[in-house]
Amino acid sequence: MKGLKKKRRVQVILLAAVALVISTGLIGYAMRDGINFFRSPTQIVAEPPAETETFRLGGLVEEGSIVRGQGEVVSFNVTDGGETVRVTYAGVLPDLFAENQGMIGTGRYVNGVFEASEILAKHDETYMPREVVDALKEQGVYQEPDGS
Known part of the structure; x- marks a missing residue:
């Protein structure tokens, strides 16, 4: 009887381990498109990502760089103080989008x-x-906002 209980216990543990591995794999597969990594303009210029990779770009909108094209197409430059990347966007920009502001x-x-x-x-x-903020601090151009 003791041998049967031990065998059953090992089977349950193995089954639980297999279920855990399968569920972890399924969660990873489901999230593969939902994870977007952040990059600064300096990182993009130094090591350009693949054209198929979706990621997040952040920095300050460069002053005087906003150009409105046909329809809702807008292009502008984003900088972190070290490098600048040209951005195009087809759509309506947020109300608080402005030059020299973070995006x-x-x-x-x-x-x-x-x-x-x-x-x-x-x-x-x-x-x-x-x-x-981290990317701008890395470039040495971040200024603390006024506390007033």
Whole structure:
């Protein structure tokens, strides 16, 4: 009787381990398109990503770089103080999108231009995404907002 209980216990443990491995694999497979890595303009210029990779680009919108094209197409430059990347976006920009302000875009880097599918802008005067702050600090151009 003791041998049967031990055998059954080993079978249950093996079955649980197999179920855990399968569920982990399925979760990873389901999330593969939902994970977007953040990159600064300096990182993109130094090591350009594959054209098929979707990622997030963040930085400051360069002053005087916003160009409105036909319809809803807008192009502008994003900088982190070290490098600059050209961005194109077809859509309506957020109301708080402006020059010299922080932004994060999701999209792909194709032929030296970041083609954004989504643009996020700051939500108040002092907010800037953490990733953008870190990239600007790395370049030595981040300035603390006034506490007033």
